[in-house]
Amino acid sequence: MGLMSYIGEQFHKPTGFGGRLATFVMNKQNWRQYAETESVLELRDTDSVLDIGFGNGYLLNRLAGRYNCRFYGVDISPDMLAAASHRNRKHIGGGKMTLSLGSAEQTGLPDGLIDKAYTVNTAYFWSSLDAGLSEIWRVLKPGGVFVNTVYSKAMLDDLPVTKSGYAKYEIDEYLKVGAHNEFSVKVRPIVEGRSYSIIYTKQEIGG
Numbered sequence: 001m002g003l004m005s006y007i008g009e010q011f012h013k014p015t016g017f018g019g020r021l022a023t024f025v026m027n028k029q030n031w032r033q034y035a036e037t038e039s040v041l042e043l044r045d046t047d048s049v050l051d052i053g054f055g056n057g058y059l060l061n062r063l064a065g066r067y068n069c070r071f072y073g074v075d076i077s078p079d080m081l082a083a084a085s086h087r088n089r090k091h092i093g094g095g096k097m098t099l100s101l102g103s104a105e106q107t108g109l110p111d112g113l114i115d116k117a118y119t120v121n122t123a124y125f126w127s128s129l130d131a132g133l134s135e136i137w138r139v140l141k142p143g144g145v146f147v148n149t150v151y152s153k154a155m156l157d158d159l160p161v162t163k164s165g166y167a168k169y170e171i172d173e174y175l176k177v178g179a180h181n182e183f184s185v186k187v188r189p190i191v192e193g194r195s196y197s198i199i200y201t202k203q204e205i206g207g
């Protein structure tokens with residue numbers, strides 16, 4: 001495996017020292033995406049909140065320090081589960097957060113548990129957008145919201161580490177698959193042409 005593929009793989013499924021390093025770099029580079037995701041979520045203390053693909057648990061830790069919500073998180077990487085659990089040990093020990101191995105496509109959570117779900121830079125790695133969005137629809141309460149923060153296809157195309165293993169979707173594709181899964185969908189630019197939050201709302205019953 002070449003160096004660029006190795007680095008790309010560390011963003012897909014961070015493992016060992018390379019994974020810890022990649023997620024540390026991510027935390028520095030993606031501050032604007034984290035801030036926008038937090039702002040769009042408009043968390044209230046009564047919300048149950050799900051982070052899909054939490055990486056080293058940086059954003060979960062920040063949100064749990066600010067809001068008295070009930071937090072859940074799933075990630076496919078055992079090493080990230082260990083890192084995020086260590087970082088968030090106070091919140092986990094206090095019963096405010098539950099982290100587990102799982103995926104966007106199979107969270108392992110019960111139907112209708114979640115008010116607000118979010119993910120930052122994981123949708124490129126899902127087996128399909130449809131599989132992830134239909135699972136997220138299942139775990140959301142009616143009226144629940146999912147914020148999917150991504151880099152654009154154009155931005156990903158410019159990066160040397162994303163040549164393989166990344167599904168690079170046009171923003172229209174995120175909208176189309178959301179509508180197919182009965183979400184109402186809006187887009188909020190973070191940096192026009194480069195980064196966006198896609199906001200999916202599960203309609204209220206009868207709404």
Ligand SMILES: C[S@@+](CC[C@H](N)C(=O)[O-])C[C@H]1O[C@@H](n2cnc3c(N)ncnc32)[C@H](O)[C@@H]1O
Binds near residue numbers: 120
């Ligand atoms: C680029 S990192 C982003 C980490 C974190 N969201 C952040 O922004 O700091 C991608 C993360 O998604 C996880 N991941 C990859 N595929 C996934 C899937 N299908 N479902 C859930 N998590 C996944 C990886 O293990 C990794 O921790």
